[in-house]
Amino acid sequence: MLLTADHVRLMARYNGWQxxxxxxxxxxxxxxxxxxxxxxxxxxxxxxxxxxxxxxxxWLNRFGAGVEPPGGGIAEGTALTPTGAAWSAERFALDGRISAWARDLLSIDLTGDLTWHSAVKGAGISRPLALCVTHMFNHQTHHRGQVHAMLTRAGLAAPETDLAFMPEDIE
Incomplete structure (x- = not known):
């Protein structure tokens, strides 16, 4: 799988914009x-x-991006922050870390395998790093789509999600 650093930077910009x-x-x-x-x-x-x-x-911890892993498992992850404001502050900081990590990547850094212990699978896993990075961004898009649907269902304004319409000046 070929994944370039430029594509990762594009996805990091998209993540921050979303x-x-x-x-x-x-x-x-x-x-x-x-x-x-x-x-x-x-x-x-x-x-x-x-x-x-x-x-x-x-994922950023697994990628060696200098981010501490979250505590607990998937079930506890849904209670990571108690309010929308607390989530926004944490999200803003983490998106900065994603952007910094992406900015410093070289395409060669995306080659080889990533090996980790999966608590979900209860086993060691090894996959191409490029696949894992692609998964992280795809996972974001998937769940933000769910958030979009929930916002719409609640009668709130949902954000523009089309990558093709992302403003050029988004960093």
Whole structure:
């Protein structure tokens, strides 16, 4: 699988743009609405956003990006932050780490395998690093799509999600 550093930087920009829009969308929204079960895999808007924060920390730690792994497992990850404001602060900081990691990558850094212990599988796993990096960004897009649907269902403005319409000046 060929993955270039330029593509990773593009996906990091997209991730930051998407999350900034979600931060604006949830700003001032009641905790009741953010934690209400909307029928998604992780239940609520905040639970899903927390899961993404948890998973991104885990993957960045595996990638050697200088990010501490999250505590607990997937189930505990949905409660990583208690409010939308706390999530926004943590997300902003982590997106900065993703951007810095991507900025410093060379395409050669994306070759070879990544090996880790998967608590979900209860075993050691080894996969191409490029596949794992692609998975991290795909995983973000998947769950942000769920958040988009939950925001829409709740009658809130959902963000623009089309990569082709991402502003050029987004860093």
């Amino acid at each position: 999350n900034a829009q979600i931060m604006r969308a949830v700003d001032g929204v009641s905790l009741k609405l953010l934690t209400e079960d909307h029928g998604a895999h992780f239940g609520s808007i905040l639970g899903t956003l927390n899961h993404l924060l948890w998973a991104d920390r885990l």
